[in-house]
Amino acid sequence: MFTKLILRVCGDCRYPPFEFLNDDGVFKGFNVDILKAIGKEVGVEIYFRAMPWSEAIRAVQDGIFDAIQGMALSARRQDIFDFTEAYLVVSHSVFVLRDRYDILTLNDLKGLKVAVQKDDISYDLINTHLGSAKTFLHYIFTADQGEALNELIEGKVDAFIGNRLTGTYLAQKMGHIDKIRLVGQPISPQAYAIAVSRGRKQLVEIFNKGLRAIKENGVYDRICEKWFGLVAEDLNSHIIDSVDVGVIGLNRMGIITSINSYACKILNIKSHNLIGKYALETELVRYFDFGIVYETMATGKAFVDHEIEIKNGKQSLLSYNIFPLYGESNKVIGVVISLRDITLEKHLRENLARKDKMESLGMLLANIAHEIRNPIMAIKTFVEALPVQYGNPRFRAEMLKYVPMEIERLNKLVGELLQYARPRAPVRKWCNLNEIVNSVMVLFQGQVNSGIDFDVQIDTSLRIWADEQQLKQILINLILNATEAIKEKGKVKITAGKGQDGVWIEVEDDGCGISSEHLGHIFDPFxxxxxxxxxxxxxxxxxxxxxxxxxxxxxxxxxxxxxxxITFYQEVRYGENSDNR
Structure with a gap:
């Protein structure tokens, strides 16, 4: 007697419209219908279970369930699971409250609280995009994306990162759609497939067989149309075409395989002139550094936040990212270039910086009268007493001591004010960081004999893109601050290195330290x-x-x-001849 194969499949209980428990407790959604159709096609019975997402992942890893019915692919996940052929493309976005215009991109989330569903692909995507800067985010992990959205609405977090469709669907259902907005570009679109535990190749093939069959007989398109209002092929292209970010796909040979309408619009090009052509033979070479493109193909390394200026009737500033595209066995099969127009964003940032500076100047003006009045009053006192006290030797001695001291105090104060009030624009260039630090350390040689030990550990070939004079001033201020914190004997350590985002410099002392009540004010003027x-x-x-x-x-x-x-966000370079690409 033939026994029908039973497969145990689990999924997220709250991830609409892909999979969710409805108001009657029935497990429904796009993924559920896809798996039912596959089971019918290959003659297997599917047993479904809805559960929290993190539990679903563990259930398949522990062998309690055979498969997760839908999961976005990442390099890390491909080390844990085997995947079927992709049957959808999904994208993730940053959600914020409608009035949060200080958050324009992923980079603006540094130092802020961000809600992310536990074990969601969003966390992997943030790691890829932000690199080492991800450590500046304060994560709030939630059981599902509905809870993450509630954290945002209640003001407990500054942003929520999650699936674009799910976040929008939940916001509509919960009555919050008018309170939120999506910012920046969608975080690189991901392939979406059925996941099984590693090594179950036979199970993968069963699913693939059914998936191919429902695509050929039209069932797949009908399910897509039911849940998304579009057939499958149109759905994927619609997702890519509807986002306000340019997307260009290249295969391993450097041939252009896709380009969406937004990319065509901001580059002022026509897609039919590019599809199927070698990228190096097209006008794309005017806009992108193809040395980086081919480095991504060779190494799988992503490059983010490169900027280019273009003139198509008006001058625009574009930001573009280059990401590897992975295929089977986690091999790079091409690249995706995403780009967006940041001209308006740049103007907004400049306006915010100008506003911040005006507020700082207001703080300066509020304090300057008090700071200048003290030395002036001291000088005034001596001047007024001069006619009657000049014959007093002690008076003359104190006047000769304190008046120059107060004048020097005034001079120092005015000099520092002018440095802030009328700063010159930075003239940035590639500088050898070790040489700059050594030139600054000459100024502190006298401190060595007074009991302070300086420990400098910097690669002699490390280079930094900065204004040399301003960088020297930064180092002088920090090292001076460190030496003043050491009362008698102590150590000042200066180190530097490279990270994914650029160059970091640390100045550390073992002095008196700063109390918590003062720590939050040390960058305030006066x-x-x-x-x-x-x-x-x-x-x-x-x-x-x-x-x-x-x-x-x-x-x-x-x-x-x-x-x-200090972290300077930039490309890292080494050696004297590294200015030429």
Whole structure:
């Protein structure tokens, strides 16, 4: 007697419209209908179970269930599961509240709270896009995307990252669609397939056989039309065409396989002139660095946030990313170039920076009267007493001591104010970081004899794209701050290196440290705990770091020293001859 094969398949209980429990507790969705159709076609019985997503992943890994009915592919997941042929393309996006215009791209999430479904592909995608900068995100992991959306609506997080269709579907169903918006470009579209535990090749082939059959007999298209209003082939192209980001696909040979309408629009080109042609023989070479494109094909390394200026009637600034496209056995089979127009975004950023600077100037004006009044009053006191006290030797001695001291204090204060109020535009170029640090250390040679030990560890060939004079000023301010924190004997350590996003520099001391109550104010103008400090050194340092496209962070505990870390987001280069691509 023939026994029908029974396959145990699980899926997310709250991931509409792909799979979800409806109000009656019935497991429904696009994935459910696809698996039912496959089972019918190959003569197997499918037993379904809806559960939280993280439990579904463990259930297949532990062999309790045979398959997960739908999962987006990533390099990490392909090390854990075997996948069928892809049957859909899915994309993920950043969701924010409608009035959050300070968040325009993934990079703007640094330092903010971000809700992500536990074990969702979004986390892998963030790692790929942000590299080491991902450590600056504060993740809030949720059981499902509905919970993540609620965290956003209630103001508990700054953003939610999840499936574009699911997030929009849930927002509509929960009555929040008018409270949110999607920002930036969709995070690179992903292939979507059935996942089984590693090594079950026979099971993969059963699913693939059924999948091919339902695609050939039209059942697949009818299911797509039922859930998405489009047939399968149109659905994938519609997803790519409907996003406000340009997408260009190249195969391993460098032949253009696809280009969406947004890319054609912002580059002012026609798709039928490009499809099927070698990219190097087309006008795309005017816009993209194909050395990087072919490096991605060879190594699988992604390149993000490159910028180009184009003139198509008007001057526009574009940002583009290059991502590897993986096939079977996790091999690179091509690349995807995504691009978007950031001209308006740049203007918004400049306006925000201008607004921030005006607010800072307001703080300066509020404090400057008090800071200047003190030395002026001291000088005024001596001048007024001069006619009657000039014959007093002690008075003359104190006047000769304190008046020049107060004048120097005024001069230093005005000099630092002018440096902020009238800063020159940075002139950035490739500089040898080790040479810059060594030139700065000459200024601190006298500190060595006073009991301070300097430890400099920097690769002699490490180069940085920055304004050389401003970088020197940044280092002088931080090293001076470190030496002043050491009362008698101590150590100042200066290190640097490369990360995925660019170059980092650290200045660390084992001095008195900074208490938690002061730590949040050290970059404010005129904020100082030093007896003779102006409170402008770190404030100016912060401004110079920002002008050179960097971030500065401070780590400190009272009595345990302080560490400043600067990250300059840029391409990393080594060696003297690395300016030529």
């Amino acid at each position: 904020y100082t705990t030093k007896e003779k400090g102006t409170g402008l050194g770190l404030f100016i340092t912060y401004q110079l770091v920002k002008e050179n496209h960097g971030d500065i962070r401070v780590f400190s505990q009272k009595g345990r020293g302080t560490r400043f870390k």
